[in-house]
Amino acid sequence: MPLPQKIRNVAIIAHIDHGKTTLLDSLLNQSKLFRDNQDMGERMMDSYDQEKERGITIFAKHTSLPFDDYKINIIDTPGHADFSGEVERILGMVNSVLLLVDAQEGPMPQTRFVLSKALQMGLRPIVVVNKVDRPHADPDRVLNETFDLFTELGATDEQLDFKFCYASGLTGFAKKHLEDASIDMRPLFELIVEAVPAPQGDPSHPFLMQALTISYDDFVGRQACGRILDGTVKKGQNLALTNVSGKPIFFSVTRIQSHLGLNKVELDEASAGDIVIISGMPDVTIGDTLSDAKEVVQLPPINIGEPTLSVEISVNNSPFVGKSGKNVTMNKIRDRLEKEKKANISLKIETDANDNDRITVSGRGELHLAVLIEAMRRESFEFSVSKPRVITQEIDGVKHEPIEKVYVEVPEVYSGQVIEELSRKKGEMQHLSTTEHGITKMEFLIPTRGLMGYRNDFLTVTRGLGILTSIFEGYAPWKGPLKGRLRGVMISGCAGKTNGFACFNLQERGTLFVKPGDEVYEGMIVGENSRDNDLIVNVTKAKQLTNVRASGSDENIILTPPLQMTLEQAINYIEDDELVEVTPSEIRLRKRVLNETDRKRKERGL
Incomplete structure (x- = not known):
């Protein structure tokens, strides 16, 4: 059982496709947790089928690596904006973050979002300029742009004085200075031990922990994962679970688990500072407090961002119903969605009391909902899905709708068509600039419903050469009717x-x-x-x-x-x-x- 001063808790955050999971592969390989002849493949942490196929991280993953006499807990977070709910919660579990920035592209929209969350929580990020071995890499420019971003987001003087290093997750090296030799990942391990503060907490105090992620096991039920804030927990110990109601529920710990490499390992006890998974509670959700049964404590609840899109899932009533799927009844569909709700807290599932043949599922975006629908489809479910609708809010008696901040990069020749199309969808241009290489960069504020279905048209218009990313910005008054599909x-x-x-x-x-x-x-x-x-x-x-x-x-x-x-x-x-x-x-x-x-x-x- 490591002492708190020998533990380092850190999360990896970045824009999508900037190399978080690949960098973690190199750290895992260097930790000597696998046999020399063991073929682990690429993107080891992406264990979910859809993650392998889509090439993105969907769920936050935990791992623990030994380095000298330290235990380094690392959490790989999703880079896509639709899964930002995962990132927000994870930051409460760690003492610092590794902010990965592509040495060619520089800070991107999701970089801004995750960095702002980390700065708001008072964390001091470590900047890792990744992919420095690429032909067109410009690490000095990217480092300056990252510093400018820190300033723009209101970082404190301590946060502006960030540690940094250069790395290549694919090749497997890190270095503190560009002129250093490219050997292995040791410089990054050393930087984590040096710059990440040890977790606070006293093992002699009564046990205290907050559930920050939830998992589900068919044998032991729901499991709470989080960082132990104080005290020590042992198998069989009596604890109190306090939810938003404030009424404690007492239970006995049936299992304590930690991570080592890609595996979970069972522990007899764990103490302050460590990240563990605890089983045995009857029901637990994000933000619930686990404390010693003799000294019940309730920590402030965690606010989770509200969903912005919803779809209706209904029974398939077409003539081909039941031809390829086994689970076709509403009872089975409802049970599957309720099970999903237990582990995926950022989804909202509502049943209409007047209509038993329809369930409304709300999420952070199209991809967020599509991942759930695809998972159910692979589990032999058959159902119908409606057109997504934005979730509106009534603010001071005025109807408001969700607005996205859209970042576009296109060759200059296609910029006119993109501006015309986004303006037709009620988009308001915020910024426009063209580089010496003929790439036009634009920023728009556009209603979420105007962006739905546009990405495919965007790729067609720009001949696949454009980049379009968006992040939820906030709510604004309803922009009026939008033209739908142009063709029948x-x-x-x-x-x-x-x-x-x-x-x-x-x-x-x-x-x-x-x-x-x-x-x-x-x-x-x-x-x-x-x-x-x-x-x-x-x-x-x-x-x-x-x-x-x-x-x-x-x-x-x-x-x-x-x-x-x-x-x-x-x-x-x-x-x-x-x-x-x-x-x-x-x-x-x-x-x-x-x-x-x-x-x-x-x-x-x-």
Whole structure:
């Protein structure tokens, strides 16, 4: 059991794709926790399937590394703005942060967000200029830009006097000066031991800890993770859990766990300063206080940022229900969402008392919600998802909506189109500058609903050369109506199997979402119309056969490959009268009302 002065607690924060997880790989490799012939692969901490596929960190991960006679607890945090709720809580667990900055790109929008949170909490960050071995790296410029950012965010004199080093997570070296030899990660380990303050706390005081992250185990139930603020905890010890109500619930500790490398290790006891996972409490949530049963204490609750987007999840009632999924009833969907709510506190799940066939799920952004929907889909769930809606607030009797701060970098030739499109979506330009390399940098304030679904159009307009990132800025008065999708859709008028002849005749009318041989049903969206109106089509119509055969009478048809939408693209594409049908094998688009006659009646209010 290490003494508090021999423990260092630190989190790694950065903009998305600036190399947090890769740097942690190098630290893990140098800690000699694995065999020499053990193949651990890349991005070891990204253990979740979707993290490996998307190439991003979604959940904060804990690890512990030995260095000389010190124990260094490191937490890898998500870089995407949608998962900023994870970052906010983690900062309460550590005594400093490693702020990673790309040696070429410099500070980016999410760098600003996570750094401001760290500075507000009084932490003194250590700046790591990463990827210094890249061809176009300019570490001196990036270091100056980072200092300017510290100043802009109101850092104190002590915070401005930050320690820094240069590193390459991919190659596996760190150095305090650019002219030093590139050997290994030891200089970074030494900097952490030197610059990160030891955790406060006295092992002789009564036990005290606040739950900052929650996990769930099928055998022991909910588990609370946090830093022990005071005292010592032993297996079998009686503790008190105090939630927002202020009424303590007493329980016995069944398990104490810590981290070592990629594994959890069970402990008999742990003391002040260490980060541990405690099991045994009946129910626990973020911000609850765990204290000695003889001296009950309640710490101030933790404020978590409110969700900004919501979707409605309902039972799949299409003709293809149950073809590929096993869990199709509302009871199973509700149980799965309630289980998610236990571990993912930044999601909000509400059931409508008047409508048992629908559940509203609210989150921080499209990706936040899409990760949950994709996870359920992989667990053989089948359901329908509505178009996302922004969550508005009533402030002083005026309707307010969420606003995003958008940072855009595009080649100068495309800047005019981007400005025109964002202005049409009620965006207000805050800043514009063009570098000597012909890259235009812009900042906009734009309603969240104006940004929904725009990212794909942005990549098309900029030929994939643009960068667009956004961060929640706050609430502003409602900006008025926004134009929706510019084009209509092609809707199947009958059920059946598509064929090449019908697809060939329809592809000149727009873009198809289906290919020959796909099963369709009435009311299913099979493509995008080239005009602004919806079009009923027969995508199952076969060629009329005759008994006359002659060379050249049959054309050799050439079909354009169909557009295959990802889950996020599909959710952003649909309108209010449409749904995304999510199944383990397929993602389909459909109208809420499948029958054409019923849709027309509904439009006329009959």
